[in-house]
Amino acid sequence: MPTILGLTNEKSPHAGRGNSPHVSSSTTMGSNARLDTISKRNHAAAREMETLLWRALCDEPETLREYLAHDCIMINPLLAPDGSSEPLSKDTRPGVVDVLQAAAAGRKLAGFRIHGQPLVVEVDLMAVALVYKISLFRQGRKGQQEIVASASSTWRQTAGADWLLVAFHVQYADEEEEEEEEEER
Template identity: 80%
Template sequence: MPTALGLTNDKKSGTPPGSGPHISSSTTMGSNTRLDTISKRNHAAAREMETFLWRALCDEPETLKEYIAHDCVMINPLLAPGNSTQPLSKDTQPNVVDVLQAGAGRKFHGYRFHGDPLVVEVDLMAVALVYKISLFRHGRKGTREVVASASSTWRQTAGADWLLVAFHVAYADDDEDEE
């Protein structure tokens, strides 16, 4: 039955529920996917923050500080000097931010996730992701692809910002079958 605004609440109208566009502040990046639970919003935010992190690593290393918690820990032989697998923190030399900013933009110029990262909620305001990624760098012989596995943990601040608290990247086995 039409209402005063011309809308209908009739269940038998011609449009099936969910088929038309909906207006909600609970959507993300134009996907038209309802993020109507905290869990769904956390999962979407985790994937979005991981994308922001890799974009910053490849394109704008100077912006990395805004994504990293002061107590972040990391192992990342792809970016660390000498391909080191030493754990890094704010107290190590070099520290997490130094390694990310120094190694990022000059080493890799692009990335590609292999499928969607898998996300798990650690807590109401924390998420962890695992995924496989290809990183691309330019060299004398053209573009080279480096395949790695990665995991990261993010926590949400009281101001609703997400910050990286743990980041682990490792070279993937070369003999794995590609998707």
């Protein structure tokens, strides 16, 4: 019998026929890991949405609006036209959408790599926040340039189950500090 969350406790109609595993909505996100709690699904969705956001920034800047809440706020000197760390919103000039689309179209990112697993925390039943370190790659006159940054995002789930970005903060990582720590080890 299906539940409110769409999960079922009924046996698969294919049960007992060969090695066909029982498949339910609790196994998702491209892995065999059971996402059998709301928390696990939220954590997996947050990581997936973050990847989709960066892919859009690199490959399809015109799709960025799909991921942004109408009230999204941002600080991102890596993408701001003048390297500004000024907070942006829908009411600022330029606005969040303007900066993201101009940066993605103008100073095209060649790729990105998220270092390790982003740390995820549930803000609420339908909201999550992530923090992580990322490398962004740009093709320049001297070849490919790597920019290492720290990033933080907050996502909110809508009643229609879509995840929307509500806050985005990216800042250059302090590489000198990391090099000093490695030398001390």
